[in-house]
Amino acid sequence: MKEEKIRVLVAKPGLDGHDRGAKVIARALRDAGFEVIYTGLHQTTEMIVNAAIEEDVHVVGLSILSGAHNALVPDVIKGVKKAGAKDVLFLVGGIIPDEDIAPLKKIGVHMIYTPGASLEEVISYIRKNAPKRKIA
Amino acid sequence: MASGDFKTAYGEWKKKLGLHEEKHPPIRRRFSTVSDLEIPQALYTPEEIKDLDYLRDLGFPGEFPYTRGVQTNMYRGKLWTMRQFSGFGTAEDTNKRYKMLLASGQAGLSVAFHMPTLMGYDSDSPQSKGEVGKCGVAVDTLADMETLFDGIPLDEITTSMTINSPAPMLLAMYVAVAEKKGVPREKIRGTLQNDILKEYIAQKEWIYPPKPSMRLVADTLEFCTKELPNWNTISISGYHIREAGATAVQELAFTIADGIAYVQAGIERGLDVDDFAPRLSYFWDVHNDFFEEIAKFRAGRRMWAHIMRDRFKAKNPKSWMLRTHAQTAGVSLTAQQPMNNISRVTIQALAAVLGGTNSLHTNSMDETLALPTEQAVMVALRTQQIIAEESGVANVIDPLGGSYFVEWLTNKVEKEASAYIDRIDQLGGMLAAIEKGFPQAEIANAAYHFQRQLETKDKVMVGVNRYQQEEKSRSIDVLYIDKTAEQRQCARIADIKKKRNTSKVETSLIALDRAARGSENTMPFLVECVKNYCTVQEMCDVLRKVFGQYRDPGMY
Numbered sequence: 001m002k003e004e005k006i007r008v009l010v011a012k013p014g015l016d017g018h019d020r021g022a023k024v025i026a027r028a029l030r031d032a033g034f035e036v037i038y039t040g041l042h043q044t045t046e047m048i049v050n051a052a053i054e055e056d057v058h059v060v061g062l063s064i065l066s067g068a069h070n071a072l073v074p075d076v077i078k079g080v081k082k083a084g085a086k087d088v089l090f091l092v093g094g095i096i097p098d099e100d101i102a103p104l105k106k107i108g109v110h111m112i113y114t115p116g117a118s119l120e121e122v123i124s125y126i127r128k129n130a131p132k133r134k135i136a
Numbered sequence: 137m138a139s140g141d142f143k144t145a146y147g148e149w150k151k152k153l154g155l156h157e158e159k160h161p162p163i164r165r166r167f168s169t170v171s172d173l174e175i176p177q178a179l180y181t182p183e184e185i186k187d188l189d190y191l192r193d194l195g196f197p198g199e200f201p202y203t204r205g206v207q208t209n210m211y212r213g214k215l216w217t218m219r220q221f222s223g224f225g226t227a228e229d230t231n232k233r234y235k236m237l238l239a240s241g242q243a244g245l246s247v248a249f250h251m252p253t254l255m256g257y258d259s260d261s262p263q264s265k266g267e268v269g270k271c272g273v274a275v276d277t278l279a280d281m282e283t284l285f286d287g288i289p290l291d292e293i294t295t296s297m298t299i300n301s302p303a304p305m306l307l308a309m310y311v312a313v314a315e316k317k318g319v320p321r322e323k324i325r326g327t328l329q330n331d332i333l334k335e336y337i338a339q340k341e342w343i344y345p346p347k348p349s350m351r352l353v354a355d356t357l358e359f360c361t362k363e364l365p366n367w368n369t370i371s372i373s374g375y376h377i378r379e380a381g382a383t384a385v386q387e388l389a390f391t392i393a394d395g396i397a398y399v400q401a402g403i404e405r406g407l408d409v410d411d412f413a414p415r416l417s418y419f420w421d422v423h424n425d426f427f428e429e430i431a432k433f434r435a436g437r438r439m440w441a442h443i444m445r446d447r448f449k450a451k452n453p454k455s456w457m458l459r460t461h462a463q464t465a466g467v468s469l470t471a472q473q474p475m476n477n478i479s480r481v482t483i484q485a486l487a488a489v490l491g492g493t494n495s496l497h498t499n500s501m502d503e504t505l506a507l508p509t510e511q512a513v514m515v516a517l518r519t520q521q522i523i524a525e526e527s528g529v530a531n532v533i534d535p536l537g538g539s540y541f542v543e544w545l546t547n548k549v550e551k552e553a554s555a556y557i558d559r560i561d562q563l564g565g566m567l568a569a570i571e572k573g574f575p576q577a578e579i580a581n582a583a584y585h586f587q588r589q590l591e592t593k594d595k596v597m598v599g600v601n602r603y604q605q606e607e608k609s610r611s612i613d614v615l616y617i618d619k620t621a622e623q624r625q626c627a628r629i630a631d632i633k634k635k636r637n638t639s640k641v642e643t644s645l646i647a648l649d650r651a652a653r654g655s656e657n658t659m660p661f662l663v664e665c666v667k668n669y670c671t672v673q674e675m676c677d678v679l680r681k682v683f684g685q686y687r688d689p690g691m692y
Binding site: 010014015016017018019020022023024026027028038039040041042044066067068069070071072095097114115116118119120 | 257335341470588600614617688689690
């Protein structure tokens, strides 16, 4: 039985313009063989939820370096779940203080990458943990 | 030594080196700068700079082509301005930090606005959720600006404001605050970043499409040239370009190409180049690669001098001078073992000083974790003071001038950057190059290349891909932005909206709309708007309707 190619949404919520990390990771994931959808900058959480549902992605990766993660991440996770997507892997990358990591994991973030994380780490985590969906 | 003797001796030494390296191979296959600019030789001698002509290529400090510095006696006459960029929470919170910095010997202020202000939204806008006061200070109306500069003498200090798309609005506020304090506009001194082109290239805080944005830049250029003679109109910034992943050469080339576009815009507005060019300044990133940075600063001055004199036919020597602010590279700092960042910042700051910077911000050790604490800011400022007062490097002008390697590298960086500028000229100038996505793609490629080099350990970041250690928890404190900042700021807008004269607000916004649709300079209309306590978003919304909005093409 064949499995679907893993689709990853790389998204930049909020007003934050720091997109170096998001673009590097998007390219690395594409080179690793995933299907990558990059939202571009300045997306509202609703826009990201819609993109995740429309593209029926396996993974949502949010990149936030502005300090607004506690306000934005919960809205995306809630929105995606509410829209009926049950088996999505949620990743967050950016400047996330230690104190915020446990609370974010509690609300459904599977993994958080802070500065210095390697591309390989992210790629192998997705390979291992992204939901497996059989081609119907 | 006769040159024949030198050539023979050098040839023999090279043979000796070859034999030595057969037995003891170099520790790396290839040596290169942090930007991956190859350093092909182990040693530099008079041979590698034999075409250097002292008067033509270096000159004396304060003289064309300014390779050795823009002032005649450099730091002997005046140290660089120590200017720490800061802003967080509400205007009240930041005003306290400013007073602390001024009391600690800092000579000028540098305002960091929060993300909503940078993007032209008010704190109570839905787009601002979670962002209020996080990356800078919240400024929505003139009332915030009044609080921000409360008790600070605007006729004595200089203020730099990092603001781009809404730069005309914030400049209007500064003028209005100064006038309220009894300081006439011709006396205020400071700098507006106002560099919209690098927003499309790298920093990504845009509102309108490039063409109308350039019209606003020309409006501020014209307004300042006529009314604010002591104001630096554009801080042409390589910083954000570099932080987004550019190499040192790309930073130099794209920034100077932006500078060329602004000079062109001023001339097209009908201004005489010598009336506005002296008030343009630059802003460099200063990264870890010590000599590459020094070469970049020196090459930049030489390139700009030639461009202004030969290409734009400027006659005033002040138009030829590349004056620059510098900031140490945020992107070089690590969240791992954050105390190590103090060493990185020291090396970078030293490079900026040896490169002849005119003003400097040193980053704090904790900035990969959050905005800096007071203690971390103090260490960063003291780092500059130690360089200035204890290291002795400020005793002499351009002490590395004449170094075989530094001069070779300065030439190399200039040559490569000039080739990029030629390419941008061929694309039709920077605005056209941006529309084609050229600089954006070059930077994305360089950023990806560097990340790959980190993964293969071709490039090393101490504590990240080598010399790592287990850290149970962060070894330093971080600054937490008061969670009430958002509520307090929203209440403040509501209060101002209640108190202000609504009909004056409406009339001034309608007048702004009319000016924007026509060809009048928008600045006087903005000054009127801010005096009536229009919010940043109200003014930006008027222009959004007229100019439209820019959307990220989302290339990667």
